[in-house]
Amino acid sequence: MKQRSYSNVRLLAAMAAVLGLSTLSASAMHIAEGYLPKTWAFGWMAVCVPFVVAGFLSIRKKVERSPRAKVLLAMCGAFAFVLSALKIPSVTGSCSHPTGVGLGAILFGPTATTILGLIVLLFQALLLAHGGLTTLGANLFSMAIVGPIVSWAVYMALKKAGVKPAAAVFCAAALGDLLTYVTTSFQLGVVYGNVAEYLTIFAVTQVPLAIAEGLLTVVVFNVLEKYSAAELRELSVL
Amino acid sequence: MGTDRYAYLSRLRRVDPVAKVWVSLAVLLLCLFSESIAVGLVTLAVMSVLNVALGGQRTGTVLRFMKVPLAFLVIGCLTIVLRPIPAEEPALWAVWLFGRFRWGITLTWLHMGLMVFCKAMGAISAMYFLALNTPMTDLILALERLHVPKLLVELMELIYRFIFVLMDTAGRIRVAQESRLGYGSFRKSLDHMGDLVSLVFLRAWRKGDKVYTALESRGYDGSLTTLSAAYTGGGRVYAWGAAAAALQVVTLLLERRLLP
Missing domain, CATH: 1.10.287 (Helix Hairpins)
Incomplete structure (x- = not known):
């Protein structure tokens, strides 16, 4: 009996290692092309439509008010792409990539982030094969809609409650990140009926990453506050 | 960067990008909708061959790009195959974890996992037909013609x-x-x-x-207008696309026939 439970533990550990390590790889955050069945793929796209339309209208209003906004928004989009290509230091020693969800949402607001996210995800799908065309809806929903809205809401609520800015930024980024992972594992799990399995894998591997990204976002904000208060005011973050 | 570097070298670079968009999307959707192992494998083979033969990409390049989503797919499909199963259900292989949970592989889920894997590989190769043969700048201009x-x-x-x-x-x-x-x-x-x-x-x-x-200072009035490059017609690409789609449909029908 004892022998068997040992072998079980070993099996479980090996499984956790295999599953865990590869979720840390860059493309793992994005649901690959063709993984979702048609109903789910198009369902998630339909869910995204109102958010994309709202984002598009808000961006158009901004651009109409000042044409400079278009160039600056484009820079922000390119920044989001580059950010997701950087390696983030992780507590466990392995490397992953920041999602930039929290930073983007706090800097540009959730509606603009949706549109920038749409373009960045399309580029990632075609250029790097991270994600895909038919899974664009699902990826957009987790990374450019749920994550940013959560981050932004947390940041605004904590700021209003008078929490220290650093703490507010940390909570916003870490929670936005975490909710993005939870949404992704839900999207993956609900199709084949193993949500719990995915959530366990994600909880083990992604919680440290969410914390690392939260810390990183705080550092970024401190530097930005020190050197570019004018730009932040223009973005109406401060 | 990424696929773009190779797209500039593609022999189909000057072909109308709209044709490549439609062909890739049609093949991709057919592969997705048929939900079968055979169609997935056929799509993977046909689109990879088209990438090499029609686009002039090296075989190594195509293979290397096919490896990119592999990590995700292997994990994604393993979690489909290996799952908790009820105690009374027959399984190909099963193990008791902590004497309480029964984990294992059943025939239905093994088939499901394989199907998802092959379908996804086929879909990805269809997407690569677009990505490896169309530089991003051409694709963006094509989107404008598609009323984005x-x-x-x-x-x-x-x-x-x-x-x-x-x-x-x-x-x-x-x-x-x-x-x-x-x-x-x-x-x-x-x-x-x-x-x-x-x-x-x-x-x-x-x-x-x-x-x-x-x-x-150069007279920007809120919009950047550029001329799109001169393209050759997409007739040949459409023809090959139709052939690929026909092959997919035939495979699907054959599979339905042979495997009830």
């Missing part, structure tokens, strides 16, 4: 250009930091990464400002 809103198209054009500028900036800062003993410990990594990210953001913002000033 002008604002979005312009944003895409600008973002695509700025990505390279910012990648370069980030790469240089990283080298500078590392040559000064940066990223030594976890704590330092966080600090240095923070410096890097915020500096890239600052530079992006200021560069955006400068670009706007430069545009305005």
